[in-house]
Amino acid sequence: MKKELPKTYNMEEVENKWRKIWAKEKTYEFNYDAKRPLYIVDTPPPYVSADHLHAGHIMSYSQAEFIIRFKRMRGYNVFYPMGFDDNGLPTERFVEKKYNIDESKITKSEFVKICLKETEKGAERYRKLWNDLGISVDWSKTYSTISPVAVKVSQRSLIDLWKKKVLYRKESPVLWCPSCQTAVAQADLEDKESDSKMNYISFKTAKGKDLTIATTRPELIPACVALYVNPKDARFKNLIGEKAVVPLFNYEVPIKASDEVDAELGTGLMMVCTWGDQDDLDKWRTDNLDTRALIEEDGTLRKLGGKYQGLKLLEARERIIDDLKNQGCLIKQEELTHTVNVHERCGVPTEFILSKQWFIKITDMEDVWLKRGKQLNWYPGYRFKDYELWVKSIKWDWCISRQRYYGVPFPIWYCSKCEEPIFARDEDLPVNPFEDKPPVKKCPKCKGTKFIPEQDVMDTWATSSCTPFLLRELVSGKAKDKLFPATLRANAFEIIRTWDFYSIVKSHYNFNTIPFKDVMISGHGFDEKGKKISKRLGNYVSPDTLLKKYGADAIRYWATGAGLGQNLRLNIEEFKKGKKTTIKLWNVAKFLEMNIDDFKLSKENIAFEFADIWIMRELNEAIEKATNDFEQYEFAKARNEIDSFFWSKFTDYYIEFIKYRFFSDDQKSKKAAQQTLLIIFYSILKMFAPILPFVTEEIYQQFFAEMEEAKSIHLSLWPEQIELKNVSDVSDFDSAIQAIDEVRKYKSESGISLGAQLDEFELETKIDMEKYGEFVRKVVRVDKLFF
């Protein structure tokens, strides 16, 4: 049946319509079906506390989704759930700021309640944006990282790690954020440039000889436990084994030797404190130095600080410098700029403090992590380097406990007498140790009867690293066992060292396998000038504004623009081009509507003409290339391929080549053109479908739905190449095209309308006149062609 398309494409109306219908018809719902191969997608659960959604978010999720739609059309049974990461520090800080909350004046449960409310709001915003963009998520399969199922899976994973003896609790120096007042992991650190001073301070040996050390952290002097020199350093080697006297505090520390001391740096004499940096920790560990814990959880000096006790680190620094000056122990100060490690969530420099924390063993396992990493397919391949580099730089076991409120609780109680940890039973999960009782009445170790719940919550990555085996909990029945490992993990490069790495760790320990087969790494969205989009710079437009102005299809079109793993600038021109493409598709549909009476593929033998065969050959090539590109996750290349076939071959040439046949009385020729148009355009629509889901669906429903069983173009199959057997040889068709170009050029340069009829034209291009003469004459409207 023939339908009348509106004259112009009403983008907003069409997009809205299909959003509603896809939701109502549950077009993207996952239904297990043993016959079809599975394609399981694990995309990042975004932080719902991110209140600055921008084009970068659109870009990375769209890019993964192009592949997902492609795979769906390739016959895969796609399982595409969506999660929201709403636990942990980012949410807490967001809530504190938004409501101006002082945590000391609010109960833990009140605070958590507000966090939950905010995260719900945040999730709703994301959900709406993804939906507006046409992200083909199965919305009946969602999770949040604080939901009972996520808590259960995380806790179960943790208990398993304990049983496998790779989880341990230990008092040791840990990376600590004095602002958030929690332990943090190595992966949570960020570099920050800051101005500081190098202080040259005089020590004395026990025998009274003068020594000078250089430090940027004079406030750590009360925690000084040793001085180090290089044993090859002629100036100092005779000091090795002697004692030095710490100024202001007047206690003795040993002078030791280490090859790692660089005689050129500072004064060549290194002060080791507990603990200022990695060196301090290394020396402390290997040489069994004293433990002098100086820093309190809130970033003030402990009792060890003597008269400086209670001062903040920076205040203590000033006072100590003053006092050193007064005692003549400060020799000089030099300005310098150096990089400090700050907590990425708040930008405050981290410290090391002595604290009891839970750790997962990841150090000394480089070969294991590398082996696991190599078992994955990395797209693009060079991003494996990022993983490799990270794995090789791991110095700490993964500290997973956080001294915060809003997060997944540890399923752990401690015996109040002997501190033995009691883990929850699997059948009781999820548990909240504050509300639930431990599974034993008596401590198995000391028979104590009182238990204290673990106060800490888990690191957010301890939870989100479980997503590969959390996803399957969203379905019931037979499918469950088949939904792990996932097929595709898609994320941006900056979370390779966290999300990807920790997921690999968890799957390795818990299931002795890899968490997913393919990793697809996207770049970042940049602003129009090429600057990274950030909240601080305010260099972004809200996605809603962009969507309203250009439509989802156009924005998705832009998102195809970056090569895999490359950054992508915001580019309004690309939005416009995307919009133009949707309109062009619409107008071609109008053309078909005007010239085709019956939208059916004919079963009769069709007398295809040269131009028809030519365009079908071109189509086959385009299909082959686009398919290969998509298979390699190269959506940018695929789009270019489809684009150039559509614009340069199909609309610029083929449609012009056949117009005359529609005005002629040759029914056979007309029929062949109609059939070719149908075949080609239908394939084009399908190839554009992963990128432009709305306009392709609209046209599909108008003209092609009746030809197929699929209720949506997105559930139809990806186009196959057309079989071209027993057809004329058109390998010289390019000469005909060249002749046509020649006439077009002549008309254009002579100011003659392309539609004007010419009596005769002398061609320079040599063509097979018998074969293509009539065709060229009709297309370019010339009565007589000759050489």
Place this chain on the structure above:
RNA sequence: GGGCGGUUGGCACAGUUGGUUAGCGCGUCUCGUUUACACCGAGAAGGUCGGGGGUUCGAAUCCUCCACCGCCCACCA
């Protein structure tokens, strides 16, 4: 200090295993209302591929050094 990515006409980008006059889009200029489309069509101008050196019959494409941009890691006594 180590590593990754990038540097191609005004702008934003493609350039497969090295091979004929280096491509596309936008922009610019000139034309054209051809019954799908002016959110159109035809045509033109414009680059020697960041810089130096090398390999080769031949390099944007391989090697080497350097510069600049972006990012990651490490160090900073």
